[in-house]
Amino acid sequence: MRSLPFFPEEATGAAREVDLMFGAWLGISLFFTLLIAVLIVVFMLRFRRRHPDEVGKSEEMGPWLEIIWSAVPLFIMLAMFFWGARLFFVQHQAPPDAVEYWATAKQWMWKFEHPNGTREINHLHLPIGQTVKLTMTSEDVIHSFGVPAFRLKQDVNPGAYTRVWFRPNRVGTYHLFCDQYCGAEHSRMVGSIVVMSAEDYAAWLAGGPVGNQSPVAVGAQLFQSLACYTCHEMGPGWMARGPSLQGVYGHQVPLQGGGSVVADEAYLRESILLPAAKVVKGWQPIMPTYQGQVSEEQLIDLIAYLKSLGSAPAMGTGAVNPPGTSSPPNGGGPAGSMPATPSTPSVPSGVGPTSK
Amino acid sequence: MLSGSVSASADTGGHGHARLQHHFDDLDQQREASTFGMWVFLCTEILFFGGLFTTYVVYRQRFHGVFAQASRDLNVVWGGTNTAVLICSSLTMALAIWSAQINRRKLIVTFLLITMAFGLTFLGIKTIEYKEKFDHHLVPGPHFHYVCPPGEPCHPEQAEVFFSLYFAMTGLHALHMIVGVGLLSYLLFPSWQGRYTSDWHNPLECIGLYWHFVDIVWIFLFPLLYLIGAH
Amino acid sequence: MSSTMAEPASAPAHAAHTPSRKPYFLTCGFLLVMTLITYVVARFDLGPLNDIVALSIAVFKATAVVLFFMHVRHSSNLTKLTVVSGFLWLAFMIFITLSDYWTRGWLDTFASGR
């Protein structure tokens, strides 16, 4: 490390753009700060009080000066606003080739899960050049996933999924910080993102620390062990008591009592934890709740399994759906927090809720 | 200055009036200042309750059905009665001020007492309602136990949010009622003494504004809490 | 006294004319009738209209209280401005907060990755 660092490393394309934008702002700011400073010094010296009774000359000038110095900053800010907003939208829409990783945050650690089921804590190994889509949730309080080298940050909320995507383009080890204050050990909820060459990553996965079962496989097992299949039989011709889950993900699901909802992660999660919340049209609300029986990580596996069962045709990138179709009547949405009740967070010993 | 004023500002508006505080020029200035001050205070009250109303609106959108369902556990008859009681109390409050305008001090006291009686009736009914909720384990917390109506979606958690809001909103409102009754009782003695006349009855007017405001809050609480599940 | 932003007709209702009880009774009657109506309407299932009707009636009732019981009808523009700004700021708070909740699902942020 350099002894006097000014800029953090850039490890994604987006980081380069943020630096560019910041550089532009820096230039603008420097210009205006110097302008003001120089004017002040010059006026101070030039118009200093020469004798004690001197008064200033008051002349009302036309409004043109004020118009100029409101309009110029306004235009600069509008330009920077559009630039910033464009990048923000890009940062919120994962490219189609993104590979899904999962993260669960809790006081005070990060738990990651790779697509093949490898799990790690506080470190995330990634291959260079791969687009990563990270879906995150928290088991307790709000945390924030921040990687300065990616110029990226996203809060991780309890009871909701939030997501980030990035495509590392430089091999290296980068800081991962929890950026949202989360309790006593907040400053130790740090880790690293290790970006490796594709070969190194493959080798690392091969020698992976934990039993390599993909979330889909784990989810399939859970589907069996929780006996979900007894009601949601996948095959045709079975006297099912619940709707088939084949290809349900990403589809519009008609609801009992009118309306419909897109079966996204939030809806699937809600339906597992609070089955009666939005019952599919034509079925009875007989499903028991799995609240407290499945952990956040198991939920992630179950949802991954359901997603693997065929999915809706991909919607276009950045498709803006009319509000009536895509947002559930409760106003929640994929990026937002969910209407569901999450399972009771497992509370680490020693920092139990002190609500009494 | 004040146009069309038939009040006594002409003869008592100078520095001679007993109610005039030293830093005001005249009684009209003092009256305007305090009425305006009261309105500004009510503005803050709007936003004070506003925080709760915003919370309500957000969750009402989110848990639309459950809120309607849970609302059926509130007693519409008691709620409606309380609405009527508050409206009548607003009437008597307005009449108390009217009595001051026509210089009838005993009438002021009478109307104030009636207003207070209405206020206490409201609080009594509220207590009965709270007691019912308590008996049915509908008070949020560890003993909360919501029995879903048969054959309907069941979300005790979301119902708990509804009852949390119910208690927060009506509780804050009831607190304002208690303060209001206290303020009215503070007015009784000076009214009896005949301090409030057509010249000057500003405390009466300001506290009246407060009372009407509390009424308005209830006018919104009633449909939002009691009526959303009535059909 | 100082000149103010408001026009000078800031005398409360009582001072402006001979006080009358009639508006108060009328207002009270109106409020009671409206309460009854809002209750009756709520008995019928009108879908989303239920909420709209209930809130509209509540707004009417509140307006009546403000204008007549609270004498704003005869108050200065300054008072009227104060009342309006209080409710306006409440509207800011509610609607800008809701704008977040309403639009959260609009950009199907990670749709393409499915």
Place this chain on the structure above:
Amino acid sequence: MNITDDTSAELALQRPSYLHDGYGWKSWLLTKDHKRIAILYLISITAFFALGGIFAMLIRLELLTPEGDLVQAATYNRLFTMHGVIMVFLFLVPSIPATLGNFLVPLMIGAKDLAFPRINLLSWYIYVLAGGFTLWALIHGGVDTGWTFYTPFSTHYSNGYVVSTALGVFIAGFSSILTGLNFVVTIHRMRAPGMTWFRLPLFIWSHYATSLIMILGTPVIAVTLMMVAVERTLNLGLFDPRLGGDPILFQHLFWFYSHPAVYIMVLPGMGVISELIAAFTRKRVFGYTVVAFSSIGIAVLGFLVWGHHLFVTGESVYAATVFSLLSMLVAVPSAIKVFNWTATLYEGSVSYDTPMLYALGFIGLFTIGGLTGVMIATLGIDLHLHDTYFIIAHFHYVMVGGTIMAYMGGLHYWWPKMTGKLYPVFASRLSALLIFVGFNLTFFPQFILGYLGMPRRYWEYPPEFQVWNVLSTAGASVLGVGYVLPLCYFLYSLFYGKQAGANPWGAKGLEWATTSPPPTYNFDYPVVVDEEAYEYAPDARAVARQEANIA
């Protein structure tokens, strides 16, 4: 009702100054004189500033090394929380309005007192009570939620004294509401004859704007913290994610107040700077009307931008975009003010008195604070800078470089009026310099730290951040000396300072027309205003206007 039947204002030509109108503790603690209440506020606010400052020093000392070695993590969390709570709610929010504002609003508009003197006194007692609750929490072990009280940490996970602190903030809110209410009513109803809206000093305009925010914003934080308190104590489920509640809703409500609160802190400072610039250039502030309206503009627009604190929470992308745009718009009126102040210097009679040094320092630091503010309002950049030291540096440039510089400048400017005494010139100029240098040394490195990614509220940090942290701590000690120095010479001046005349600066404004210190009820004569604000040299157009008015 208090009945004052003393109608002999005209007889009291030789009334004693407000400082000598009674001596016992009762004459202070039960006073209804806005000037005495201002002094009460001044003393209590200074005490809380010192307390908050001590916490800040401890924070900086802890961050001298990357390891958490001076205090434990839990202690550190309590330190920055108490620093934030005390500085924001018990120092910055009341600082200028409750001291300088309280003292000057009636004086400047030619009134005898604020409209509600007893409410004014009550607001001080409420403030003291709020401080008491906060101190109670502090003494019993503090609170560790951060001054933002984010749920669900504050409601279910924190083991500090959240309720007592929240109650303290809740109560402090009412003190602030009552102050705002008093100012609004006073400015509307108590102006002296001839004191029209556009003859008001800009200090009054900015306090009017501030009061609007206090009235319309503060109740929301009060009710929000009340909700947190009942959720924590009575188990109501209002933001609880376990019940499907939304912690982000709390953030919406919190920032609905707490963003405009930033303008509560800085707008009065802007008012002070307008006064200082006018007085020490002996010139009408350039574009008076525009500067006046920009205060109102900031107050109103400031209410519509709170969502920029939520850019990374999962807030709607569209809402974030609108909030970003509005946040940039609110910078326009601020930019106008900076340019207008600078333009006022042109052809002025610029003196280098201590208050002016603070004012010029303010303009520079506020410019940096404002520009970095629009940087982080830019959506793409905020994803990187949110919750880092860049944010810390930014708002300290606005709060400390802005508000406290203005507050110090204002104190130096009106000190002779408040106490009747002059303070040592050299020491005061030295302290202005020390504060300026120390401040920049403390907070500029934090911009760099923030861009490097150092998160806020970290007790330990990676070793490569150390150099900048050491610089920052070094600056903080200079800054500390800079703040202690004025305390010393102000106290010194009380006993040994030279007597100040009614108008030691040769400034315009009604407050300089009465004696120093002013008598109870402020003026020994009926005030009638017949000239524009800051009329040092009547300019041609104003003369023409006046003639037209007469004709």
